[in-house]
Amino acid sequence: MMYAVREDWPTGRLLCECPSCGTLQMVAALPACASARCIRCNQLLRRTRYEPLVRPLAAALAGLALYGVVLFLPFMQIELWSRDHTATMLEFPAELQTNGFWELAAAFLLFVLVLPPLRLALLAWVLIGLRLRRPPRGLRALFRWHERSGPWAMTEVFLVGVFVAYSRLADLAQIDIGPAAWALGGLMLASVCAEIALDPAAVWEAIDSRTPRTALAGAKDEGNPVGCPCCALLCHPRPDRLSRCLRCGALLWPRKPASLARTWALLIAAVICVVFAYAEPVMTVSNFGEGETSTIFGGMIELAELGWWPIAVIVFLASITIPMFKLVALAVMLLSVHLRSATGLRARTRIYRFVEVIGRWSMIDVFMVSILTVLVQLGFIATVQPEVGVVAFGAVVILTMLAAYSFDPRLMWDAAGRGRGAE
Ligand SMILES: [Zn+2]
Ligand SMILES: [Zn+2]
Incomplete structure (x- = not known):
């Protein structure tokens, strides 16, 4: 494999590509506990410790x-x-x-x-x-x-x-x-x-x-520079073949492959699962032989009735607000790429990063049902049995996390005509 690396590296100053908007920029040598952000979208590029x-x-x-x-x-x-x-x-x-x-x-x-x-x-x-x-x-x-x-x-x-x-x-x-x-x-x-x-x-x-490093021999300045998605090293992969990062071995793509199609597919699958997750019960609590099923909404109301208001609010945020926000935000971002919208690019990029970070917190309910199932095994007195709703909800969380990962925010900047080289 043949590619070249900008040899400003590793002296401190380093040319890199912003992973959120694709802008090529020079990151200055930083003292300890300093940070560098993208000049265009404010994405954190490096924080030293x-x-x-x-x-x-x-x-x-x-x-x-x-x-x-x-x-x-x-x-x-x-x-x-x-x-x-x-x-x-x-x-x-x-x-x-x-x-x-x-x-x-x-x-x-x-x-x-x-x-x-x-x-x-x-x-x-x-x-x-x-x-x-x-x-x-x-x-x-x-x-x-x-x-x-x-x-x-x-x-x-x-x-x-x-x-x-x-x-x-x-x-x-x-x-x-x-x-x-x-x-x-x-x-x-x-x-x-x-x-x-x-x-x-x-x-x-x-x-x-x-x-x-491996395979540096014969490096040439070929192809457009591409920032490694894992270690951020700027590489020059050959356009005619699949290349790997010279430093960490991650696959290099100018933009994530089939990003829009993959994100749409994962998003639609997540929407189908979310209907089941909210409609079906997530667990059955059996007390002295009498079983009572509970849905995500039901569990939340029960917590509020028991007086655990802050916990009910956390469950509401994690199980309803976050998944819904993720689904809507990703759909809006996908549509904005198709419509070549240039409005609110910075805000959309910031929302994308937020969606990426908060996704995992929706697993709270899935873990809660798992804990109750394992702990409450008291035979005839009380048992907890998971139901299909909790699996559907877990699938929603994982599918939306994968959808956020598949989406390439740089496409929003490209579609608006403000991708790399446009300014
Ligand atoms: Zn940026
Ligand atoms: Zn790398």
């Missing part, structure tokens, strides 16, 4: 140390009519699978049990590897996976789900929060600290200075 290779490592190791507690110690205990049940985190997938909901088991396994610690482990491995005299191979691919998996690690969303589940049960039964739940809170704090302390560009620079 103090000791970017040390502080995230400390946070990642602290988070990993808590993971053992999360896995093996009790998570929550419920006691009702002298019957009790203690749940551990490892029980969740098996219990959800036994209830016939492998989709919930898979979501829990991936988004809560595997990805959050895996991301910390990847970060720790890369940062420790960079400190060794001879860094191990594969650091580039591992850090790329770390960067790409960010939105899918949902510890903090799960913890809000725990809080909602607790609110629904606290008046009805005796609930004890176990050490695993506290450790999960610690793991979340460690992940947030690692994320805040991390300057990915500094890690990429360190990787580049410590390990050799």
Whole structure:
């Protein structure tokens, strides 16, 4: 593969492409704790940190140390009519699978049990590897996976789900929060600290200075420059073949491939699922042999009636406002590209970034139902069984997240005639 890199890099000043509007611009060398934003759409291009290779490592190791507690110690205990049940985190997938909901088991396994610690482990491995005299191979691919998996690690969303589940049960039964739940809170704090302390560009620079790049031989200035979607390096892929980023190995596209068609398809699928999600029940609560189904709206009203107003508002925001806002906002953005609209480009770009960030928070209800299902297993006295609505709702969240990911905001600028080179 042949491409060239602007050799301003890695001296600090660096030419880069804004991922939101496609403007090529020079980012100045930054002191610690400074940030650079796009001159046209205000997208954050880089934020530097103090000791970017040390502080995230400390946070990642602290988070990993808590993971053992999360896995093996009790998570929550419920006691009702002298019957009790203690749940551990490892029980969740098996219990959800036994209830016939492998989709919930898979979501829990991936988004809560595997990805959050895996991301910390990847970060720790890369940062420790960079400190060794001879860094191990594969650091580039591992850090790329770390960067790409960010939105899918949902510890903090799960913890809000725990809080909602607790609110629904606290008046009805005796609930004890176990050490695993506290450790999960610690793991979340460690992940947030690692994320805040991390300057990915500094890690990429360190990787580049410590390990050799692949296939630089014969590089030529061919094709238009394309910013790497993962590490932001400006590459010059050959227009006639599929190329990968020279630094991190991510696939390079001038614009995301088939962006409009993919986003429309995912959006329409999400609209179909959202109808089922709101119409069908999300769970059945059985009390002394009598079952009562509950929908998303019903659950919210129940929380409000129990006096948990703030929680009801959180559920309303996460389960109704955010999904609806995402569906409408993405549809408006797609239409604006088709209509070649030039109005409110900056505002639309900002809304797109907001939609990208908030998407995962809608999983609160899905996690809440999973927690109730696993915890409330008291035989004849009380059980909770998930229903098809919760799977449909989970599908809405994942489909809208994928739709936001498939959409390329630079197309809005291109369609308005304000893409790269137009000014
Ligand atoms: Zn921009
Ligand atoms: Zn890259």
